[in-house]
Amino acid sequence: MQNKPFLPPLETFYQWESKNPDKVWLTQPLGNDQWVDFTWADVGQQARRLANALQQLGLKRGDRVGLYGANSAYWIMADMAIMMAGGCSVPIYASMPEEKIRYVVDHSEMSFLFADNSSEMKLDALMEAFGNSLQIVSLAEQGGHHQFSGLVEQYEALAGSPVRERDELWSISYTSGTTGQPKGVMHTFETMPYSAERISELAETNEDSVFFSYLPLAHIAERCVVELNSIYSGGHVYFNESKETFVRDLQKSRPTFFFAVPRIWHNLKNGIVAQMGEEKWKALMQDKDAARAAGELILGAMGLERVSYAFSGSAPIAPADLEAWMALxxxxxEGFGQSETMSGLGNRPDAIKLGSIGKPMSEDAEMKVSEEGELLLRAQGNMVGYYKDPEKTAETIVDGWIRTGDKVRVDEDGFVFITGRVKEIFKTAKGKYVAPAPIEQRFGTLHCLEQLCLVGRGMPQTILLIVLNEQARAQDKTEVEAELLAKLDSVNGELEAHERISHIIVCRDVWSIENDLLTHTLKIKRDEVEAKMRAQIDLCEAGTESAIVWE
Structure with a gap:
């Protein structure tokens, strides 16, 4: 892959604005299956007007500006305006509760906040909570101190095409805060954007590429592989209106590049299996030609038939799910990145190995494995540190290397496999260490599962906590138990004695962001799940006879 000279995002945007002023960049749903298009010239004009408004309202160079709302063309136009005006963007997850929003607002010393009514806190509540400490700009038609549309109408466009120094802060991305308060990951105009440009080269996206934006733009992955990728490729972005319109919007956009986290890939596959029936699906997976023929129809019905590059990241994905999509x-x-660095690793068409996170995505991204087996990464795309946290920064960046927190192994062909999180590996009562991720992945062929989490710290044996999918919850319990027991026997036969699972606990409720059992990036909060199921775990440890325990 031939690396070309890097340009920061603003300069790249201006190139597309000059080259393709009338080409559509962003397509926004308005409701009732109505859509509005914004060309590169439209975005340039609105962003400059908004940038001038921010400066006239008091924004100073380097001031932090929050972005709190649903994925939309307006979110990205506000982001472009913040760059043009000299600010530093601070995305906030739409699902963050008030106490964590307050922490981010106070910790970042935010001066402006763009928001809409789609998030956990509505505009009225935001005004009441933060209206005296910062200026709130509504991305909707009402609410806040100012409205996006009103500012665009009121102010003239900022003159020229302002650029930023490459080492200026571009954005502070706060982590979801699974352990304590969120950490503010700092990226400049030449760190994370540099990674995005390399990802665009890896995925071979271009002016004809089409993106579908539905995962939170507050998450660095969506921002990198969709927003910034579209800037570097010159492609077209469609936005998802809501969960209810996901299928309709996906069919409308028919993307050529599609990014999803493992849970979404798994659920989409399970939806296909549910419609087709378990036996028919199993037979299809045994017939390569039939699977490919069926795949054309299935992908076409979903709106995915034009995808030339499909990407999974954020957490490990079950190899069985990868095999299923490949068969279709x-x-x-599958690739690897995190808020601290998206200059990670990835599989690609000319170098793929199922179950691995691939190889370094560009020639100038370095990796090594520490003596403890931890993956270390060094690249231009690495963060510059954690905001106002030099101690944590010094722990994470050592001699320019990011300590990722993931334990890995590297095979004879150079492909990297995650064996677990350093902090997730636990010791059983027998004094033996267990890495949960590889064991959990062995259950990936079970179509009845929606979520799973292996626990065992200080326990005689490990215990698997699961959530059944909607179809399995409607099945007869005896059938589900038989399927679970068969898989349990099969997996235990492949494990060492100290790793073997004594019980499977079937949890009643789905783990979600709302019940504080998932992070904003859909990762499982293991400690919280274990604490919630403590009574059932104690029952298992006391020696209940049944290997399957229902909450």
Whole structure:
């Protein structure tokens, strides 16, 4: 892959604005299956007007500006305006509760906040909570101190095409805060954007590429592989209106590049299996030609038939899910990145190995494995540190290397496999260490599962906590138990004695962001799940006879 000279995002945007002023960049749903298009010239004009408004309202160079709302063309136009005006963007997850929003607002010393009514806190509540300490700009037609549309109408466009120094802060991305308060990951105009440009080269996105934006733009992955990728490729972005319109919007956009986290890939596959029936699906997976023929129809019905590069990241994905999508004719390429660095690793068409996170995505991204087996990464795309936290920064960045927190192994071909999180590996009562991720992945062929979490710290044996999917919850319990027991026996036969699972606990409720059992990026909060199921775990440890325990 030939690396070209890097340009920061503003300069790249201006190139597309000059080259393709009338080409549509962003397509926004308005409701009732109505859409509005914004060309590169439209975005340039609105962003400059908004940038001038921010400066006239008091924004100073380097001031932090929050972005709190649903994915939309307005979110991205506000982001472009913040860059043009000299600010530093601070995305906030739409699902963050008030106490964590307050922490981010106070910790970042935010002066402006763009928001809409789609998030956990509505505009009225935001005004009441933060209206005296910062200026709130509504991305909707009402609410806040100012409205996006009103500012665009009121102010003239900022003159020229302002650029930023490459080492200026571009954004502070706060982590979801699974352990304590969120950490503010600092990126400049030449760190995370540099990674995005390399990802665009890896995925071979271009002016004809189409993106579908539905995962939170507050998450660095969506921002990198969709927003910034579209800037570097010159492609077209469609936005998802809501969960209810996901299928309709996906069919409308028919993307050529599609990014999803493992849980979404798994659930989409399970939806296909549910419609087709378990036996028919199993037979299909045994017939390569039939699977590819069926895949054309299935992918076409979903709106995924044009995808040339499908990507999975944020957490490990079950190899069985990758095999299924490959059989249907749409290989899903698993990769690795995190808020601290998206200059990670990835599989690609000419170098893929299922179950691995691939190899370094560009020639100038370095990796090594520490003596403890931890993956270390060094690249231009690495963060510059944690905001106002030099101690944590010094722990994470050592001699320019990011300590990722993931334990890995590297095979003879150079492919990297995650064996677990350093902090997730636990010691049983027998004094033996267990890495949960590889064991959990062995259950990936079970179509009845929606979520799972292996626990065992200080326990005689490990215990698997699971959530059944909607179809399995409607099945007869005896059938589900038989399927679970068969898989349990099969997996235990492949494990060492100290790793073997004594019980499977079937949890009643789905783990979600709302019940504080998932992070904003859909990762499982293991400690919280274990604490919630403590009574059932104690019952298992006391020696209940049944290997399957229902909450």
């Amino acid at each position: 004719g749409m290989p899903v390429y």
